[in-house]
Amino acid sequence: xxESIKTDTAAGVSRRSLLxxxxxxxxxxxxxxxxxxxxxxxxxNIKDVTLRQMGTGVSNINAIAEKCKEDLGFTLQMTxxxxxxxTQRAVTQPDSYDIADIEYWICKKxxxxxxMQPLDVSKMKYFDxxxxxxxxxxxTPESAIAQGTAxxxxxxxxxxxxxxxxxxxxxxxxxxxxxYNADTLxxxxxxxxxxxxxxxDILDPAFKGKTSILNIPSIGIMDAAMICESAGIAKYADKxxxxxxxxxxxxxxxxxxxxxxxxxxxxxxxxxSVNLMASGxxxxxxxxxxxxxxxRSKGIPCVYQPLEExxxxxxxxxxxxxxxxxxxxxxxxxxxxWYMSGWVGAYLNRQGYYSACLDTAKAFMEPYEWxxxxxxKPAEKDILSPEGKVMEKAGSxxxxxxxxERMGKVACWNSVMDEDRYMVRKWNEFIAA
Amino acid sequence: xxxxxRVAPYLQALPLTLILGVFLVVPIAVIVMVSxxxxxxxxxxxxxxxxxxxxTLFSFVTWKTYLNTLKFTFIVWAITLFVxxxxxxxxxxxxxxxTMQTVLFLVCTVPFLTSNIIRMISWIPFLGxxxxxxxxxxxxGIVPAPLEFLLFSEFAVVLAMVHLYTxxxxxxxxxxxxxxxxxxxxxxxxxxxxxxxxxTNVILPLAKPGIAIGSIFVVTLxxxxxxxxxxxxxxxxxxxxxxxxxxxxxxxxxxxxxxAVVLLVVVLMIVAAIVRxxxxxxxx
Numbered sequence: 160x161x162e163s164i165k166t167d168t169a170a171g172v173s174r175r176s177l178l179x180x181x182x183x184x185x186x187x188x189x190x191x192x193x194x195x196x197x198x199x200x201x202x203x204n205i206k207d208v209t210l211r212q213m214g215t216g217v218s219n220i221n222a223i224a225e226k227c228k229e230d231l232g233f234t235l236q237m238t239x240x241x242x243x244x245x246t247q248r249a250v251t252q253p254d255s256y257d258i259a260d261i262e263y264w265i266c267k268k269x270x271x272x273x274x275m276q277p278l279d280v281s282k283m284k285y286f287d288x289x290x291x292x293x294x295x296x297x298x299t300p301e302s303a304i305a306q307g308t309a310x311x312x313x314x315x316x317x318x319x320x321x322x323x324x325x326x327x328x329x330x331x332x333x334x335x336x337x338x339y340n341a342d343t344l345x346x347x348x349x350x351x352x353x354x355x356x357x358x359x360d361i362l363d364p365a366f367k368g369k370t371s372i373l374n375i376p377s378i379g380i381m382d383a384a385m386i387c388e389s390a391g392i393a394k395y396a397d398k399x400x401x402x403x404x405x406x407x408x409x410x411x412x413x414x415x416x417x418x419x420x421x422x423x424x425x426x427x428x429x430x431x432s433v434n435l436m437a438s439g440x441x442x443x444x445x446x447x448x449x450x451x452x453x454x455r456s457k458g459i460p461c462v463y464q465p466l467e468e469x470x471x472x473x474x475x476x477x478x479x480x481x482x483x484x485x486x487x488x489x490x491x492x493x494x495x496x497w498y499m500s501g502w503v504g505a506y507l508n509r510q511g512y513y514s515a516c517l518d519t520a521k522a523f524m525e526p527y528e529w530x531x532x533x534x535x536k537p538a539e540k541d542i543l544s545p546e547g548k549v550m551e552k553a554g555s556x557x558x559x560x561x562x563x564e565r566m567g568k569v570a571c572w573n574s575v576m577d578e579d580r581y582m583v584r585k586w587n588e589f590i591a592a
Numbered sequence: 593x594x595x596x597x598r599v600a601p602y603l604q605a606l607p608l609t610l611i612l613g614v615f616l617v618v619p620i621a622v623i624v625m626v627s628x629x630x631x632x633x634x635x636x637x638x639x640x641x642x643x644x645x646x647x648t649l650f651s652f653v654t655w656k657t658y659l660n661t662l663k664f665t666f667i668v669w670a671i672t673l674f675v676x677x678x679x680x681x682x683x684x685x686x687x688x689x690x691t692m693q694t695v696l697f698l699v700c701t702v703p704f705l706t707s708n709i710i711r712m713i714s715w716i717p718f719l720g721x722x723x724x725x726x727x728x729x730x731x732x733g734i735v736p737a738p739l740e741f742l743l744f745s746e747f748a749v750v751l752a753m754v755h756l757y758t759x760x761x762x763x764x765x766x767x768x769x770x771x772x773x774x775x776x777x778x779x780x781x782x783x784x785x786x787x788x789x790x791x792t793n794v795i796l797p798l799a800k801p802g803i804a805i806g807s808i809f810v811v812t813l814x815x816x817x818x819x820x821x822x823x824x825x826x827x828x829x830x831x832x833x834x835x836x837x838x839x840x841x842x843x844x845x846x847x848x849x850x851x852a853v854v855l856l857v858v859v860l861m862i863v864a865a866i867v868r869x870x871x872x873x874x875x876x
Contacts (some may be wrong), residue, residue, distance in 0.1 A: 243841030250635070250843060268843070272635055368740055374827045376842065417828070424744045424826025435826075439722050440744070580632075583842050588653045590838070591660070591830035 208233040208490045213249075214260025215242050216429065217449070217512070218338050218475065222545065225502055231497055233490050236443050241428060242375065250274060257483050258491060261334070262475045263310040264377060264573040270313065270333050271322045275478045277331035278574050279319075285499040288516045293474070295338040298566055307381065307399025307572035310336060310474045334476030335495050336515040337470035338507050341470030341565045345436060345446030349460050357467050358382075358389035361443050367421055371435055374425035376586040378573055381471050382445045385570065389468050399574030403581055410585040414592040417581050425590070436461055448511045451558075452550060463558040469570030470559075476515070508532050509545045513562060535561030596741035598640065620856070627849035636845050644850035647668045655849075658858070661831045664746075664821070668753045669736050676756070678762025680802075681795075683762075684769035689862075692869050700759055712820055713751045719743040719751075744826030752824045757813055758836065768802030769795070804870035808863055 171398035212219065212235055219239040227235045238256070240248065246265045248255060253274035265370065280286050291297055291335065296304040296311035315325040324333070346355050351366070361370050372386075373379045376590065384398040393408045395401060401409070423441050426432045433453045435441040446463065460495055477490050477498065497503075504520025507513070509528065514520045521529055527539040535557055542551040551557075559565045576582055630639040648654050679700070687693045703711055718724050719742040726738035741747055772795065780790045818833030832855050839848035 238814055247841070247843060371826075376838070377623055422828065424828060427827065429823070434716070436721050438717070579842070580844065583838065583844065584647070584651070584653075587830070587838055589655045591653050591835070592828060 166492075167238045204486065206232045206491060208255045208487055209236055210234070210487065210490060210494060211236045211238070211255070212260055212477075213238040213240060213245060213256040215239065215262065215475065216246055217447075218260055218507065220506070223384050223498075226502060227306050227494060227497065229488075230502075231493055233494075235494070242378075251424060253480055254482055257480050257487060258494070259334075259480065260337070260475060261478065262473055262573060263313055263334070264308045264473070264475070264575050266333055266478065267308050267313045267575045268315070268333065269326075270324075270478070273322050274481055275333070276481050276483070277316050277319060277321070277333060278335055278479060278495070280330045280332055282496075283332070283335060283499070284496045285519060288499070288518050289336060290513075290515055290517060292339075293515060298563070298590065303566060305469075305472065305571050306395070306397045307522045307574035309572045310339070310476075314539075334478040335467040335499065336474055336476040336583040337498060337503070338476075338512050338514065339472065339474035339566075340448055340512045341472045341559070341569055342445070343446060343466055343470050343559070344443055344464050345432075345454070345465040346462050346464050347439070347442040347450045347460060349441040350439065355443065355466070358385040359391075360466075361386055361418065362390055362421065366443055367419075368423050369440070369442045370422055371426055371432070371441045372422065373425050373432070373445045374427050374590065376583050377575060377579075378473075379425075380406075380409065380576075380582060380586065381571055381573060383413055385468060385471055387412055389466075399569045400576045401578065401582070403578055406576075406578060406582050406585050410589050413589045417589065417592055441504075452511060452544075456548065456550070465565070465568070469568040470565065471571055471573070472566070472569040473573040506545050509543075511550075511557075513566065517562075531557060533562045535559075535564060548569070598783065600649055619777070623852050626846055627845045627853050629849075631846045633846055634745065644846045647847065648850050648854055654854075657830045657832055657835050660829065661815060664749060664753065664817075664831065665811055667750050668757060668814050669807060669810050671750070671754045672758045672761045673807065676758050676806060677765055677799070679758070679762045680766035680769050680799075683766050684772075699712045700762060704759065708756050709819065709823075711756060712823055715748065715752055715755075716743060719748060724739055725830075742817070744824070744828055746825065746829055748824040749829060752820050753814055753817070756820065757810050760809035761803075764805040764809070765799055768799045772798050800870045802871045804866050804872045809866040811820075811862055811866075812859055815855065815862075 184291045210233065214237075216239040220239040221237060222234040224237050227233070228452050242262060245259070246268055249261060249265070249269040250272045259275065272437060291299075293310050293314055298310050309326075312326075313324050314329045314333055314336070314428070315327070315329045317323050317325045319328060319331055321331070324511055325331075344355070344358065344361060350369075351361075353365075361372075372382050380401075381398060384393070384395060384401070387393045387409050388395060388398070392412050393405060395405055423430075424436060426433060426444075429447060429450055432444065432446055432450045435444065436446070436450070436454045437457055437459050448463055451461050451463045477495055479488070483491055499516045499519060501516070501519035501521075501523045503537030504516055505523035508520050508524060509532065511532070517533070521533075524532075528542065530536040531542050531551070537556050538551055538553050540553045541549045541554075544550045626636065627644055628640050628642065629644075630637040630641050683693055683696055687696055716723075720726065721738045721740065721743070723743070725742060726735075729735045730738060747774045774796075776794055777790055780794050785793065816833050818831055818837045821829055821831040821834050821838075832851065836848045836855075839845075839851065
């Protein structure tokens with residue numbers, strides 16, 4: 160276990176230099192200079208290894224690749240794609256990547272295709288530090304499991320060569336969880352002119368022509384379901400796995416709403432949602448948390464509004480391509496353990512996401528940062544993004560509050576349904592209507 | 593005839609045959625083949641099933657989407673033809689010197705130095721609710737409230753397409769107009785024809801091949817478009833291309849392939865109709 164001792168030292172050094180450095184960003188830069196890599200499989204040729212990682216834009220961050228090069232010595236090539244493109248590439252071109260950084264609902268589609276290899280839990284140094292959400296599905300022992308494709312349901316397979324998802328935790332992980340968050344509606348508090356408390360508020364006739372939902376069928380249908388349930392149009396046994404009748408009800412309602420002119424547009428990419436909101440074309444819409452931050456960073460008020468019915472949540476992780484072996488495979492495990500060891504977790508937490516190993520991330524964050532992001536407390540000083548830009552002024556409080564308040568109110572997870580094919584056909588009808 | 597003489601023409605035709613074979617015939621054959629395959633949410637299975645076509649042809653969504661696409665095609669075709677013809681006419685008959693003609697023609701192509709996505713997206717801040725145009729109209733007191741129909745509407749789609757595709761009409765028409773023997777126009781004038789008669793009896797008939805080629809460009813571009821429709825309608829409107837893009841993004845390749853085959857057939861029928869009306873070989 161020499162490696163874990165060494166890693167702990169690394170964390171310690173960085174924390175000390177962080178404190179010494181004063182301002183977080185400056186301290187971090189200085190701190191990271193102080194740490195050198197602590198390799199475990201230190202064949203010299205590790206430096207020649209290049210791992211190709213592809214995934215959605217959220218966590219394919221160049222800063223992570225740079226830090227990885229610095230700490231571990233090998234090169235990480237990042238390719239960021241939208242979720243549909245990632246799914247396609249994962250299934251159809253399994254030789255074009257080594258590490259897939261994908262969401263759990265994508266994993267549900269991709270893993271059974273046999274293009275990825277399960278991860279050996281016994282090689283995961285921080286497995287026992289994972290948030291239980293990804294192991295048992297419960298945030299705290301008392302919490303209920305949310306609807307939809309909850310990560311733990313597709314988190315394990317029954318054996319090393321199996322593509323069958325296990326009901327209980329096994330020694331074989333499909334992916335190591337890395338990032339997750341709770342999504343809700345974003346609003347322009349200066350323009351809505353009333354308190355927003357429910358998902359159904361997006362249907363308020365006062366907002367006619369000023370609302371939007373996202374046009375990625377597998378996620379959009381979940382937002383639509385939250386809205387329908389909130390408006391009393393439908394009651395779902397499982398929003399993440401609707402029956403044909405439930406899909407019909409939901410889509411027909413969407414079509415009526417669309418025909419009545421309630422929606423201004425449907426967005427598909429992150430920047431579209433930012434532009435819609437920032438330009439005032441739309442004042443209430445489905446949104447992702449960094450999009451809210453992006454609108455705010457333009458000096459335009461935007462709130463990620465917590466709603467009565469709870470959040471629609473998503474989670475992602477890192478999986479390894481089937482073909483990876485030898486030194487590259489060792490490097491991939493090395494990378495994954497490094498990923499969980501805290502620096503990346505702190506980086507993700509500072510962007511407003513959550514990391515899957517909270518304890519290790521905490522060591523890399525200043526106490527006031529932790530209090531703001533994780534405990535829902537008012538910011539003691541200005542909160543900086545990992546790039547050093549001011550995200551929140553001192554005194555502000557995170558929308559939705561603490562980690563447990565937000566992740567504890569997850570109503571459903573992004574999903575793939577059994578009636579996926581039918582749902583997509585109906586979704587196309589909605590867009591064509 | 594020697595052996596070499598008999599083989600030479602085949603050798604000469606070989607490169608084009610190979611290129612068309614590898615990049616046109618084979619991909620289309622694969623698309624046709626896949627359109628009969630079965631699929632689930634992650635994989636496609638070699639098979640021979642026809643439900644991809646049944647689902648496509650017997651769904652009212654498909655019909656509506658095709659009608660919508662045809663509507664866009666017709667409107668955009670009519671507008672680009674009108675605008676394109678007059679731009680070409682001006683360049684060919686009103687601009688005196690060849691240098692000036694070349695300069696002005698190049699000016700027409702300047703916008704094409706940027707990507708067509710950029711050209712399209714730049715309409716968004718211009719037409720938006722708080723965009724330049726609406727702000728100007730409201731401030732000038734011309735309209736009391738911002739005009740909502742300007743952006744994320746079919747109007748916006750048609751506007752962007754006309755902007756993007758008019759040059760495809762201008763170029764071939766300009767080309768045919770330049771080839772018209774000026775003596776024909778003088779002869780018509782000497783025979784007492786009015787300007788309008790010269791236009792309808794001399795210029796238009798001779799410009800037909802250019803119009804046909806321009807029309808083929810515009811029709812095929814609009815029929816296959818998905819990105820303009822998506823961005824400019826804000827996802828509110830559908831086109832056949834967008835329907836396929838949705839299916840591809842969900843890994844439903846056989847359904848998208850069936851759709852592509854149907855679209856190909858429809859477009860080929862339109863092109864065949866155009867070619868039947870106008871002999872475009874005259875151009876060549």
